[in-house]
Every structure is written in structure tokens, then in C-alpha cells.
């Protein structure tokens with residue numbers, strides 16, 4: 001017999017299958033010897049009161065054994081002789097688009113500017129060793145995209161439960177722990193993600209798809225009324241492929257087929273190209289702020305209402321704060337309990353921080369982005385005042401001295417570039433991050449010293465309250481006061497602000513048709529995932545990748 005139960009038990013009882021069996025036997029009158037297996041279907045922690053409970057939905061196998069895997073298996077057929085689709089970018093958007101294309105009988109040809117997920121790791125550790133960032137292989141670029149060395153949190157605000165479950169099941173099929181199907185806040189961990197990503201790539205290749213590393217798309221091949229248009233022309237109305245450069249050899253290569261463009265939120269060269277080729281894009285609001293790092297024990301004490309912390313059976317505690325200050329949201333973002341703060345820049349003369357955590361969430365620190373909602377109209381004056389920085393960046397990006405004309409659609413990207421450069425300058429022109437103790441920041445005081453930090457390239461005391469854009473710093477100060485009132489002990493000088501967090505989402509939207517998901521004007525081009533402005537996180541990028549693949553398959557049927 002199979003029976004499902006909704007139970008509310010203590011963390012020590014929930015920690016093992018034996019504990020749950022013993023609870024069921026006692027409370028539900030079952031004979032423990034007949035309970036062959038108990039599967040946890042849903043798990044969440046209720047830490048609202050002093051006594052912490054774990055809410056579980058469990059399935060008990062009484063006098064029988066489960067006959068199925070814990071996840072739903074997807075069949076991937078051989079597509080080696082099927083029509084090709086070019087997928088640019090091998091982040092979660094591109095990976096899930098490719099796997100879905102295979103399911104639908106199409107052959108993905110994946111182009112990825114960075115290296116494979118293992119090789120990439122060397123370039124990440126070089127950031128700390130050399131204080132330099134490789135512009136093609138870093139925390140955002142390379143196999144697995146920004147998702148690979150991320151936290152691997154898999155929660156999303158998406159209401160489409162079916163699509164989200166599909167993504168989680170595909171992760172399990174490729175080696176993720178099946179706990180992610182049960183946990184209210186599923187999490188893979190930065191130590192486990194690379195193997196899962198490798199397995200997904202191997203599925204693509206085994207089925208006849210191709211994955212080309214160090215292969216950077218430089219432009220789209222466009223045609224108009226069946227005739228090829230000149231490179232970078234605005235006249236094209238259909239994409240028939242891409243031109244790419246092989247970064248290992250320098251050779252230019254051509255790949256033909258409709259294009260799923262999943263290049264992520266940091267491919268500024270792609271946005272610059274789209275703007276110059278007059279391919280419709282628009283500026284999009286982002287959130288900007290800092291990483292805030294507390295000792296994880298302090299967060300455990302606050303969130304679990306217990307001076308001795310989380311004890312043996314509870315995970316490192318999470319938090320989530322949100323408030324409004326002068327009409328803009330101020331909130332915690334991408335919280336990483338027991339994690340690290342990491343350098344997430346994608347090129348020289350930038351300093352950007354982000355956060356990640358290993359699967360055990362076991363470091364001595366808990367961090368989160370603390371960010372302020374920022375709209376294009378908020379930054380217009382600031383960007384105008386710092387035009388010189390943009391001109392320098394643009395000249396370097398274009399590698400020629402042609403006269404620079406700002407594109408209004410790139411306004412938010414310019415804003416990111418300015419603050420990231422200022423941050424790098426404040427950090428002594430290295431990856432050493434400017435930092436300030438939290439209470440000092442709120443009280444406009446320079447910190448004389450700083451707590452130990454997980455940020456490997458090092459932190460340096462800096463008056464963030466003074467040099468950060470005031471429309472960000474003033475709101476953050478106010479937000480911190482509110483959060484400190486709501487959670488006693490949170491606003492403290494034991495916590496450190498590490499500057500700056502600017503890559504919370506895409507600064508640009510590549511405008512697409514709501515129904516067909518094709519670019520609004522150009523057929524055969526499917527802007528996908530976070531870089532297109534239609535996703536914000538691993539799962540939502542995966543869901544968007546699947547939808548783009550489905551719409552691309554519809555498009556191909558009509559060719």
C-alpha cells in the first residue's frame with residue numbers, strides 16, 4: 001500500500017528516513033517493520049516561532065517498494081541527421097533550449113565563447129592570483145554560463161509549476177540530487193553544478209548535436225526578401241545564421257540555421273552589435289547595490305531565535321527583506337547562506353561582486369545582494385555627467401576611434417559600466433573590493449578596519465556612503481535601518497558591505513513577439529533567457545530556453 005501524509009515534525013526527526021519512519025509509526029499507528037521506504041515529496045522549514053518545525057509531505061511504501069525513479073525521465077532521440085538550429089550561449093537558457101530541441105527532433109549547434117566548465121575553473125582562480133579578469137572566461141562566460149559557478153539556487157517566482165518541475169527533473173536526470181524536487185528552496189551548490197552541466201553537454205553530443213567552445217558570435221547573417229544584406233545592415237528581416245570567431249585560432253566561421261540567442265546579461269559586445277545593427281532593443285531597469293556579508297552564525301541566531309545558532313539538524317539560515325524607499329524597492333537578492341562573495345566582472349577595469357555557496361552551505365559567512373530598484377530615468381543625469389567614461393569604454397570596445405554616439409537603449413548598460421569602473425578605481429585598480437562596515441555605512445563613517453571576509457581577492461576600507469551614486473546609497477541606508485528594526489541584530493558593524501553588485505539582471509531587453517517569441521521584426525531570431533530580458537535566474541532561463549526551442553520548432557515547420 002502507498003499512503004501520503006502531511007506532517008510537522010522537529011528538525012532532528014526530519015533529518016533521517018529512520019526518524020520519519022519512527023514518527024509515522026508512533027503518530028499514525030503503523031508498524032515500523034512494514035514501512036519499506038519513505039519518500040519526502042515536499043520539505044519546508046517553519047522558523048516563525050521559537051520552536052522550529054519542518055513541514056513534510058511524505059509518501060510511505062507500506063509492505064511494498066517503489067517501482068519508479070524519483071524523477072521523471074525525458075527521452076532524447078538521435079538527431080544527427082535532422083535540421084540544425086544555432087544556439088548561441090551555453091548557459092541555462094542555451095542548455096535547456098538545446099535539450100528541448102533534441103526532444104522535438106532538431107539538431108542544436110551550440111556556440112559558446114568561453115571554455116568548458118572544468119577548464120574555465122582555472123581562469124576563475126586566476127582572478128584572485130593575478131587580480132586580472134579574462135574577458136572570455138570568467139564567472140559569467142563559459143560553459144554553464146553565469147549559472148555554472150553560481151549558488152545553484154533553483155527557486156523562481158514563476159507560477160508555471162509544470163515548466164519549473166520539468167527543469168528540476170532534467171537536472172535530476174543529469175545528476176542533481178533528487179532533494180531539489182522536494183525542497184521549498186531547492187539548491188544544487190557550486191561544487192555539484194559543473195558535473196551536472198557536463199552531463200547535459202554529453203547528452204547533446206551523444207544525440208548528434210554539437211558544442212563549440214571558444215567560439216564567439218560576432219554578427220548575425222541577415223537577409224531581406226531572400227537576398228543577403230551587408231554586414232551590420234539594418235535592412236534584414238530574417239536571420240539565417242551567424243558569423244563567429246574561433247578564439248583559439250582566430251579563424252572566422254559561419255554557422256547556418258535559425259538562431260536562439262542566449263548570450264546572458266553580461267555580453268555587452270552583443271548589445272553593442274545589436275544597437276549598431278539597429279536590431280530593436282530597449283533599456284530595461286535593473287537593481288544595483290552591494291553584497292552584504294554577515295557571520296553565518298549571527299544570521300542563524302537571528303533567524304532561528306537561538307543564541308547557540310542552528311544546531312546539528314538545521315541548514316544555514318536564509319533571510320529575505322524588502323521595503324520601499326522614495327518610490328523604489330530596496331531588497332535582499334540572491335541570498336547565499338554559508339557561502340562566498342566572488343568577483344564577477346567580465347572584463348578589465350571593472351569590479352563587480354556576486355555570491356555563491358557550496359552544497360553544504362558550510363562557510364563561516366552568509367551574504368546577499370542588497371539592492372535598489374533603478375530605472376532608466378533615475379540614471380539619465382548620472383550617465384550624462386560621466387559621459388567621458390563611456391566614451392573611453394566604447395572606444396576600447398570598438399577598437400577604432402570612430403565618433404561615439406550613445407544609444408539610448410544602452411543607457412542602463414552605460415550606467416553599469418560607469419559604476420563598475422568607479423568601483424575598480426576605488427579598489428586600487430585591482431579586484432580588491434571597496435568595503436565598509438554596515439553600521440558605519442548607515443552612519444556615514446569610514447571604517448577603520450574590516451571584519452574577515454570570504455571575498456578571496458581581498459577587501460579594502462572605503463567610504464561607500466560617499467562615492468556610490470546617492471540615489472542608491474541613500475536608499476540603501478534607509479532600507480538597512482528598516483531591516484535592522486525588523487530583525488534585531490541584523491544592522492551591525494559585524495557585517496560588511498562589499499561593492500558593487502550591478503549584474504542583477506539584464507540592462508537591455510531584446511524585443512520579441514509575445515506569441516512567437518521571435519524578435520519583433522526579424523524572423524528566425526529567438527532572443528532567449530536573461531540576456532534577452534525575459535528571465536532572471538537559472539530556472540526561469542531554463543523555462544525560457546524550452547519555450548524558445550518550441551517556438552523555433554514551430555517556425556521551422558513553416559519553412
Ligand SMILES: Cc1cc2nc3c(=O)[nH]c(=O)nc-3n(C[C@H](O)[C@H](O)[C@H](O)COP(=O)(O)OP(=O)(O)OC[C@H]3O[C@@H](n4cnc5c(N)ncnc54)[C@H](O)[C@@H]3O)c2cc1C
Nearest residue numbers: 089091093142145146147150151153217264529530537538
Ligand atoms: C555568481 C552568480 C551567482 C548566481 N546565483 C544564482 C542562483 O543561485 N540562482 C539563480 O537562479 N540564478 C543565479 N544567478 C543568475 C543565473 O546564473 C542567471 O540568471 C542565468 O545563468 C541566466 O542564464 P542564461 O542562459 O540566460 O545566461 P548566462 O548564464 O549568462 O549564459 C550566457 C552564455 O552565453 C555565452 N556568450 C555570451 N556572448 C556570447 C557570444 N557572442 N558568442 C557565444 N557565446 C556567448 C556566455 O559565455 C555564457 O556562457 C547567479 C549569477 C551569478 C553570476
